[in-house]
Every structure is written in structure tokens, then in C-alpha cells.
Amino acid sequence: MTVERPVVAVAGASGFVGQAVGRALGDRLHLIALSRGARAGLPGYREARACDLFSLKDAEAALVGVDVAIYLVHSMLPSARLVQGRFQDLDLICADNFARAAERAGVKRIIYLGGILPSDTATLSAHLTSRLEVERVLGGRRPALTVLRAGLIIGAGGSSFEIVTRLVRRLPAMLAPRWTSTPTQPIALSDVVDLLGYCVATPATAGEIYDVAGPEVVSYRALMQRVSVILRRQRRIVPLPIITPRLSALWISLITGAPRRLIAPLIDSLRHHMIAGDRRLQAAAGIPGLSLDAAAALASAAAAPPTAYQAQRGRARGVRSVQRLPLPAGRDAAWVADEYVRWLPRGARPLLRVERGPGPIRFFLTGTREPLLELTAAPERSQPDRQLLYVTGGRLAARGGRGRLEFREGPGATVLAAIHDFEPRLPWWIYRATQALIHRLVMWRFGRHLARLAPAAPTAMARAGNHGRAAGDAPSAP
Numbered sequence: 001m002t003v004e005r006p007v008v009a010v011a012g013a014s015g016f017v018g019q020a021v022g023r024a025l026g027d028r029l030h031l032i033a034l035s036r037g038a039r040a041g042l043p044g045y046r047e048a049r050a051c052d053l054f055s056l057k058d059a060e061a062a063l064v065g066v067d068v069a070i071y072l073v074h075s076m077l078p079s080a081r082l083v084q085g086r087f088q089d090l091d092l093i094c095a096d097n098f099a100r101a102a103e104r105a106g107v108k109r110i111i112y113l114g115g116i117l118p119s120d121t122a123t124l125s126a127h128l129t130s131r132l133e134v135e136r137v138l139g140g141r142r143p144a145l146t147v148l149r150a151g152l153i154i155g156a157g158g159s160s161f162e163i164v165t166r167l168v169r170r171l172p173a174m175l176a177p178r179w180t181s182t183p184t185q186p187i188a189l190s191d192v193v194d195l196l197g198y199c200v201a202t203p204a205t206a207g208e209i210y211d212v213a214g215p216e217v218v219s220y221r222a223l224m225q226r227v228s229v230i231l232r233r234q235r236r237i238v239p240l241p242i243i244t245p246r247l248s249a250l251w252i253s254l255i256t257g258a259p260r261r262l263i264a265p266l267i268d269s270l271r272h273h274m275i276a277g278d279r280r281l282q283a284a285a286g287i288p289g290l291s292l293d294a295a296a297a298l299a300s301a302a303a304a305p306p307t308a309y310q311a312q313r314g315r316a317r318g319v320r321s322v323q324r325l326p327l328p329a330g331r332d333a334a335w336v337a338d339e340y341v342r343w344l345p346r347g348a349r350p351l352l353r354v355e356r357g358p359g360p361i362r363f364f365l366t367g368t369r370e371p372l373l374e375l376t377a378a379p380e381r382s383q384p385d386r387q388l389l390y391v392t393g394g395r396l397a398a399r400g401g402r403g404r405l406e407f408r409e410g411p412g413a414t415v416l417a418a419i420h421d422f423e424p425r426l427p428w429w430i431y432r433a434t435q436a437l438i439h440r441l442v443m444w445r446f447g448r449h450l451a452r453l454a455p456a457a458p459t460a461m462a463r464a465g466n467h468g469r470a471a472g473d474a475p476s477a478p
Contacts, residue, residue, distance in 0.1 A: 005028065005029050005030040006029055006030065006067045006068055006200060006201075007029075007030045007032065007065055007066050007067045007068075008025075008029045008030065008031055008032065008066070008067065008068045008069070008070060008200055009031075009032040009034050009049075009062065009063055009066040009068075009069045009070070009107075010022070010031060010032065010033060010034060010045075010069075010070045010072065011034045011051065011053065011069065011070065011071050011072060011073050011098060012034070012035070012071070012072030012073040012074075013031075013033035013034055013035050013042055013045060013048075013072075014033070014035040014037070014042065015072055016155060016156070016157035016158050016159075016189070017072050017113065017153065017155075017158075017189065017192060017193070018033070018035075018042075018072050019042060019043070019157070020155065020189050020190070020192075020193045021044070021070065021072075021193050021196060021197075022042050022043050022044030022045045023043050023044050024044070024190070024193045024194070024197065025044065025193065025196070025197045025200075026043065026044020026045060026046075027044070028197065028201075029197075029200060030046050031044055031045045031046055031047075032045065032046065032047040032048070032049055032062075032066065033045040033047065033048045033049070034049055034051040034062050035048070035050075035051065036050070036051065036052050036053075036079075037050070049061075049062045050062070053073060053093075053094035053097050053098055054079065054090075054093060054094060054097065054320065054418075054420050054421075055097070055420070056097045056100060056101060056381070056386075056388075057381070059097045059098055059100070059101035060100075060101040060104055060105060062101070063101050063102055063104075063105035063107055064105050065105075066102075066105060066107050067107070067108055067109075068107070068108060068109045068110075068111065068200050069098070069102055069107050069109070069110050069111070069143070070110075070111045070112075070113075070196060070200075071095070071098060071110055071111065071112045071113070071134075071138060072113050073091075073094055073095075073098075074087075074091065075087050075090035075091045075094055077259070077261065077262060079320055080317065080318045080319055080320035080421070081317050081318055081319065081428070082318075082319045082320070082321075082428075082431075082432065082436060083319075083320050083321075084319075084320070084321035084322070084323075084436065084439075084440055085320070085321055085322030085323060085418075086126070086322075086324075087126075087130065087261075087265065088126055088129065088130040088133065089322040089323075089324050089410075089416055089418075090320070090322060091130045091133070091134050092130070092133055092134065092137060092410055092411075092416065093322065093408070093416060093418060095133075095134040095137045095138055096137050096408065096410075098110075098138065099137055099138050099140060099141040099143070100141065102141065102142075102143045103141040103142045103143060107143045108143060108144070109143055109144045109145070109146060109203070109206050110138050110143045110144070110145050110146070111145075111146045111147075111148070111196060111199050111200065112134070112135060112138050112145060112146070112147050112148070113148050113150060113192065113196070114131040114132075114134065114135050114147055114148070114149050114150075115127070115128050115131040115149055115150065115151070115269075115274075116149045116150060116151045116185075116211055116213070116274045116275070116276060116277075117131075117132065117149065117272075118272040118273050118274070119277075124272070125265070125268040125269040125271070125272065126265055126268060127265040127266060127268060127269040128269050128272065131149075133411055135147055135209075136411065137411070144206035144207050145206070145207065146199050146205045146206055146207070146208055146209075146210075147208070147209040147210065148192070148195060148196065148199070148210055148212050148281070149209065149210065149211050149212065149276075150187050150192060150211075150212050150213065151184050151185055151186060151187065151213060151274035151275075151276075152184055152186040152187075152223075152274065153186070153187055153188075153189055153192055154186050154187065154188050154189060154214075154292070154295040154296055154299050155188065155189025155190075155192075155295075155299050155302075156189075156299045156300075156302035158189065158299075159258065159262060159266070160266060161296075161299055162256075162258075163252060163256050163258055163263070163266075164220075164223060164224055164227055165227060165231070165299075165300060166255065166256040166257070166258075167224065167252065167255060167256065168224055168227050168228045168231055168233055168235055169231065169233065170255055170256070171235070171255060172234075172235065172236070173235065173236040173237070173238065174224070174235065174236070174237050174238070175238055175240040176221050176224075176237050176238060176239045176240060177240060177241065177244075177245070177247075177248050178241040179220065179245065179248065179267065179270040179271055180219060180220040180221040180224070180237075180239075180270075181219050181220075181221060181239070182219060182220060182270055182271060182272070182273060182274075183217050183218065183219055183273050183274075183275060184217070184218065184219070184220060184223070184270075184273075184274045184275070185213035185214060185216070185217045185218075185274060185275045185276050186213070186214050186216075186218070186223065186292060186295065187212055187213050187214045187289055187295075188214060188289060188290040188294070188295035188298070188299075189295075189299065190290065190295075190298070191212070191214070191282075191287055191289045191290060191295075192212065194285070194287050195210075195212055195281060195282065195285060195287055198281075198285040198287070199281075202285075205281070208281075210278075210279075210280065210281035211276035211277045211278055211279060212276065212279065212281060212282060213275070213276035213279060213289065214289040214290060214291070214292060214295060215288060215289050215291060215292075216291065216292045217275055218292060220270060221237055221239070223292070223296075224237060225237060226292060226293060226296060227296055227300070230293065230296050230297050230300050231300060245264075245267045245268050245270075245271070246264070248267050249263045249264040249267045252267070317421075317423075318401070318403070318420075318421040318422055318423050319403075319419060319421075319422040319423075319424065319431075319436070320418075320419065320420055320421070320422075321418065321419040321422075321436075321439060321440070321443075322416055322417070322418040322419075323416070323417045323418075323440075323443045323444075323447065324410060324414050324415075324416055325414065325415050325416075325417055325443070325446065325447040325450050326413065326414060326415075326447060326450045326451045327409060327410075327413045327414055327415045327450070328450060328453040329413070332384045332385055332409065333384065333385050333386055333387050333407040333408055333409050333415055334382070334384045334387050334407075336387075336407050336415050336417075336450070337387040337389075337407045339450075340407070340417075340446060341354060341356060341361060343446060343449055344363075344442070344446075347442060347445050347446060347449065348442060350366055351365065351366055352364065352365065352366065352372075353366055355371075359376070360374045360375060360376045360392055360393070361374070361375045361376075361377070361389075362374050362375075362394070363375075363394070370395055371393065371394045371395065372394050372395055372396050373391065373393075373394035373395075373396050373397060374391070374392050374393035374394045374397075375389040375390065375391060375392065375405060376389060376390050376392040377389050378390055378404075385408060385409040386406060386407070386408040386409070387406060387407045387408075388404060388405075388406045389404065389405045389406070390402075390403070390404050390405075391403035391404060391405065391422060395425065396424060396425055396426065396435060397422070397423065397424070397425060398423035398424060398425045399425075401421065401422065401423035402421050403419065403420065403421050403422035403423060404419075404420050404421065405417075405418070405419050405420075405422075406418050406420070415450075417443055417446075419439075
């Protein structure tokens with residue numbers, strides 16, 4: 001008798017955890033690799049599906065026929081040639097698209113690998129705040145959510161561990177800022193993957209939130225010393241508490257070659273104690289975790305796959321611009337989109353005029369006849385909490401592009417105004433110095449306009465987002 005294997009889609013399959021999932025679990029599960037480039041040939045994966053998570057349509061197509069979805073995505077790296085906006089907002093859009101698509105496709109469960117949270121969540125770093133937001137958004141839809149919260153994952157190719165090993169390899173002596181004395185509880189990559197596999201095979205984990213960690217608590221300074229012993233490099237580490245996180249991010253970027261956009265949020269999070277509150281999942285699964293030395297030795301000896309920031313070089317195209325704006329009480333994304341079109345001629349007076357009719361919405365420079373931009377509503381792809389428009393023409397848009405613009409509700413009485421995959425007709429250096437800056441200024445002024453309206457109240461997403469114990473119109477020219 002043939003036992004049918006569960007169909008498991010892995011978002012972020014080309015990352016270092018995703019690749020390890022394929023190698024370790026491919027013989028037990030029908031794995032589908034989801035990545036922006038649809039990388040075929042990843043070991044252990046039966047299929048590869050192209051999935052740009054900034055596109056809800058892409059996500060819906062990618063999750064058809066899937067039983068369980070594993071979410072391993074982070075957005076701290078560029079996803080376009082020009083990115084305007086915070087990584088927290090980019091993360092939020094990807095997670096919201098994934099949750100919506102999973103609900104529509106009938107996915108039974110989502111398993112999310114997030115970050116360990118300190119006991120005091122009132123002053124979380126931007127990185128950990130984003131992890132918590134993603135967790136709540138993924139848990140706000142019909143598929144049951146299982147959350148694994150981990151700190152530093154020790155494995156070849158992991159951004160954090162690669163930064164540690166590069167520092168040890170390249171510096172004969174290191175100045176250790178204050179954050180290097182913060183305690184952390186690292187976990188081996190192999191243990192994380194085994195626990196993900198256990199959750200896939202154990203439906204009773206649905207709806208639960210687990211901390212996962214290795215058996216040892218160490219400071220980051222002690223971790224670097226242990227790695228230096230494993231690598232047989234004599235390294236002197238000198239405490240120097242006057243170095244700020246910003247200076248730390250700068251010199252780490254210079255030494256390791258990793259981009260500051262990736263390093264800065266990670267360094268900011270290192271002020272938090274990343275210690276597991278409980279390890280009941282590991283007790284149930286019989287996976288206590290490798291020792292720190294064993295995990296570091298395995299990671300140091302293994303050939304590292306390309307890091308995420310290396311793999312993305314040269315791939316990014318177009319413009320992505322996201323702004324988080326206040327949402328007035330009693331209003332939804334449909335109202336915000338309509339209000340934007342009403343407000344824009346006043347907000348950009350006397351430069352712009354807007355023509356609205358039964359067809360596209362057109363934006364003109366005052367005194368001209370050819371539109372700067374033409375947007376066409378997509379009512380069949382829109383809902384009250386998310387309004388979508390396609391860029392279908394205009395002097396500022398390249399022909400044949402797939403640019404689109406959306407307003408969607410976010411947590412905490414906010415709305416995200418987002419441009420995706422916009423291809424400008426202007427040369428890039430002119431676009432960056434003119435159109436891109438004007439768009440950000442206009443959106444900032446619109447945000448101030450919304451803030452002056454009635455006081456905000458929690459949105460449907462914010463009310464639905466308290467998971468488990470954790471607790472057709474358009475905008476401006478992009």
C-alpha cells in the first residue's frame with residue numbers, strides 16, 4: 001500500500017533554511033519550492049514554482065493543491081532596483097499575501113519560523129517587531145498557524161552565523177561593543193529543520209507557539225571565542241562599550257561584505273536577551289538540540305550555499321515603494337484609495353489635474369493633454385480592505401511594464417500604500433532625482449492629511465491578528 005506524502009510548499013526555499021529543508025525532508029514529503037526565480041534543481045524538492053510574494057495572484061497560483069505551507073521569508077534585502085520603504089512594511093505585505101492566498105487555496109496549516117521574543121515586548125527592535133507582526137498576520141486567516149520562534153541559527157550560509165565566522169577569520173583582534181555581552185541561545189540548523197518536519201507530521205501542533213533553542217546560553221562574545229577555537233584561529237576580543245549599534249553595523253559591513261541594510265536591523269536586535277521561554281516542542285519531539293560546539297563545528301566544516309544577499313545581486317528590477325499611513329476610524333482601504341484621488345489635485349495644486357470616468361484614471365500635468373500616468377482599477381482583484389490598480393499607460397511609465405498600485409489595511413489602524421514592479425520611462429538617474437522623490441513627498445503629505453481626519457481605530461486585520469498566546473481608485477504617479 002502506497003502512503004500518500006503530504007504536499008508541502010516552502011516559501012523561501014532558496015534560502016539557507018529552505019535548502020536544508022529540501023535536503024533533510026525531501027524523502028518524506030512532497031516538497032514544492034516557492035521562490036521569486038523558480039529555481040529548479042534544489043535538492044529534495046519535487047517541484048519549483050515561481051512566486052513573487054509581493055503579488056497576491058502569484059501566491060494564489062503557487063499554493064494550489066498544497067496541504068501545509070512553511071513560511072521562511074524575510075524582506076531585509078532589496079526586492080527591486082529601487083526600494084522606498086521600511087523592511088517591516090515589505091515583510092507585512094508578503095505575509096498578508098501569503099495568508100490570503102493560503103486561505104483561498106484551502107491550505108490546512110501554515111508553519112512559520114520567527115524570532116524569540118524577550119519578556120518585555122514594549123521596546124522591541126524593528127526586526128523583532130516585524131517578526132511579531134508577520135506572526136499575527138499569518139495567524140489572522142483560516143489556515144491554522146504553528147509558530148517556531150528561534151534565535152541565532154547556526155548553519156552554513158546563515159546570515160548571522162556567516163557574519164560571526166567572517167569576523168573571526170578576517171580580524172586578528174576585535175573590539176567588542178556592549179551588545180556582544182548579551183546572552184543568546186543558539187540552535188543548530190539541523191535541529192530547526194527536524195522540528196519543522198515534526199510539526200508537518202503532527203497536526204496537534206496547529207495553533208501553537210513554541211520557542212526553540214539549543215541547550216546552551218552564551219553571550220555573543222563567548223560565541224565568537226568558541227568559533228575561533230573551532231577554526232583554530234587565535235583571536236583577541238577586547239570589550240569596548242562606547243561603540244554604538246550604528247557604528248557596529250558600519251564596521252561589520254566593511255569587514256564581512258554583508259550589506260548594511262541586512263546587518264543594521266540584526267545588530268539592533270542584539271540588545272534583547274534571546275533566551276527560550278520553554279522548549280516543550282523539543283521535549284515532545286525528542287530533539288533536545290546539538291551542543292553549541294557540535295553545531296558550530298558542523299556549520300564551519302560544511303560548504304555554505306550562496307548567501308541571500310549574494311544570490312539577489314543583479315536580479316532586482318523596477319521600483320517598489322511602500323508607505324504606512326494612518327487609517328481614520330470607520331474607514332477602509334477602498335475609502336482611502338478614493339480619498340487619495342479626491343485629495344491629490346488639491347495636494348499637488350497647481351501642478352496636477354485628475355480625470356475620472358468610467359474607464360482609467362488619468363493624471364495630467366496642468367496645461368498638457370497627454371497623461372503622465374494612467375491607472376486602471378481591478379475590481380475583480382480588490383476587496384474593501386485591499387484596493388488594486390494596474391499602471392496601464394502614461395508618459396512616465398515604460399511600455400509593457402507590469403506595474404501596479406495598491407492600498408491595503410495594516411495592523412494598528414494603518415493602511416499601506418504600495419507600488420510594485422513599476423518601470424519608469426525616465427532614465428534611472430533622472431527618475432531617482434525627480435519622480436521618486438516627488439512620490440515620497442506626496443505620500444507624506446497625504447499621510448498628514450489622513451492624520452488630521454477623525455481619530456484612528458483598530459482595523460479588521462489588527463483585531464484578527466491576535467493569534468494564539470502572542471497575543472477601485474488610485475494614488476500618485478510612482
